[in-house]
Amino acid sequence: ETGVTQSPTHLIKTRGQQVTLRCSSQSGHNTVSWYQQALGQGPQFIFQYYREEENGRGNFPPRFSGLQFPNYSSELNVNALELDDSALYLCASSFGTSWNTGTQYFGPGTRLTVL
């Protein structure tokens, strides 16, 4: 069984640029959730994709957008980067969206630094 993988591991961007982060779900999973974890803080929910459709969103502006592909991999796109976007971005995959099937398994994260 393949776990959740994310790429790249680290990324450095400058303010105003755009970035795309990628996530491959654990084998058999059809749901992907993205979280932002600032240094010393707990992860914060950005959004979730289920069967290629957005299925819930946290308090993040529209410049945070995503995609899920037919193979259930996913991308997180952030436009007009701001300094406060510097964080660890975590992807979590699960099967379904109901609790009894949807335990979320996290990837190692992508550390984004905005200068």
Place this chain on the structure above:
Amino acid sequence: QKEVEQDPGPLSVPEGAIVSLNCTYSNSAFQYFMWYRQYSRKGPELLMYTYSSGNKEDGRFTAQVDKSSKYISLFIRDSQPSDSATYLCAMSKGQGAQKLVFGQGTRLTINP
């Protein structure tokens, strides 16, 4: 006020000690409660989850939920240096998108 409050520590205890980690929350709609362990530069790893009030035991770990007090705990018995990590509590309403709401995390060090 944050929905979930967790003392960030750091907490340092000797090997073999019993560790108690706690979170409080304000939203009575939370039904599912989880504890994740996060090693440095890694993603969170699910340790325990419970539904509603009660206790759940798994090896050296015990999770407790008291919904009347809006208080959850994780106990680690016979703590080992390998238990040194950040422990995150998380909770969910269990409806619709599984939005997990996390605490800040408690940084734990077990000293040999």
